[in-house]
Amino acid sequence: MASPYLQIKLETNNVGNESVSPTLSTKTLYAPIEEASVDFGPSHLDRNGEWRNNNFDPVVPFVESFSPTWEITTKAYPDSLGMFFAWAFGTASNYTVTQGDGSTVKDLENNTLPASTYRHRWLAPYSYGATTANPQTAQLQIGIPDEGVYYKVKGASVSKIDISAPDSGGVTLKISGIATYATRQSDPSLTPSLESFSIKPFLQQGLSLPAWLSNTSTTDGFELGWELPVEAVRGITSTSTKFPSTIEWTPTGLPILSGSIDKRHIDSDDIDALNSGTTFAARATCVSDTLITGSTYYRFGVQMPNCIYTPGGSPYGQIQNARRVGGSFEWQAVSDGASTSAYVEVINATTSYA
């Protein structure tokens, strides 16, 4: 019995499509994911309305176009999390990787990072991919050896990341997006290489909120995620195709970092901040159980110089005859025009994702 595998490589100089195979990144990840799905998105051309003397019987359609989509569910592991962020946020700009030096290089918590550790940092509004018009895209190869089925996906772009931190089961990512091309291929004869189990995933137990609204109530749950404004483009190019030709940023969309936070008690400070549109500095950090080196653990975090509660959730409380009435708030990272809306950081042992 062989488990399926997913190989991810970033497309570096072009957005891949049916006829274009870009140069791929040196960085190759066999992601220890839990679930994946690929939908080629075939669309039929319906000819039922044509006068074909078919006596009101549906006539055979044919595949007119494809709109591939994909989805991945995985625990958050230190190396693969960095790769997923590099895929979603790009590395051409607003990305830095800095090796620890034991003195000046620090993480978001101001901890000094030793040599052998690397700080990967992305700044909103993040980077582009092949050109400034395109987000970062990737090539995926999915193998299901036991079924003898193998897929290749090109021009895969991330449109959504959801990170949840349940009480058990580890911090989980659900990543989904669109692509320009998907196909079934013959066995590419790949042998996956995965980090050993001794590198553990991030856990909710390692999650903390070192900065949030002053006097906020006790936090019971925290989730965050990104929506990235990408769209598949069907151009009329030099090659005819039923697939999209490229992936571009939408004309006016913005990359949004938002989430929800559950409070054990409804609290006037939280409610007043929502009602007043108060912004506050926020930081969420998750430290792993696994050491990179010395006494430095793998970690990731987001820092939001300006965070704001937004409408939604149940912020005013689900009021019952109970000892405790809690609430939940929706939040979003925003920019004050002078600074970025978010810093995203992963501290691990990977040299670079660029």
Add this chain to the structure above:
Amino acid sequence: MTNKKETRYGLILDLGGAPPTAHVVVDLPGIFRSDVPRPVGHEGELSLDAAKHYDESDSYHLKLVEIDESKVDEYHQILNSDLKSLERALPAARKAARTNTALSVIEEQSRAIKTTKPTTKK
């Protein structure tokens, strides 16, 4: 009379951008790293012929390199330490498998320790 010094070889993980941590290659015994070669060709190690096959095959992200004989023991110690860490991690993974990790993934990781004897030279 001159003593011809034997050339020692090792397999190194050649997976692009891999961090310098223990990796399991599906269906192969033992641990592989991008920063520490795994000595091959001697008793208790992978055979040199097998290592050459893995190096030449496009399927495996492994590369055969010459290694310094004086560092062989050090390499064995590092890789055996990684194996022990994996052994400790597997019970927790099996326990979690009731709700989470696919059993086939656990089988692949546990195969790495079952089919390799400790390689530390004494």
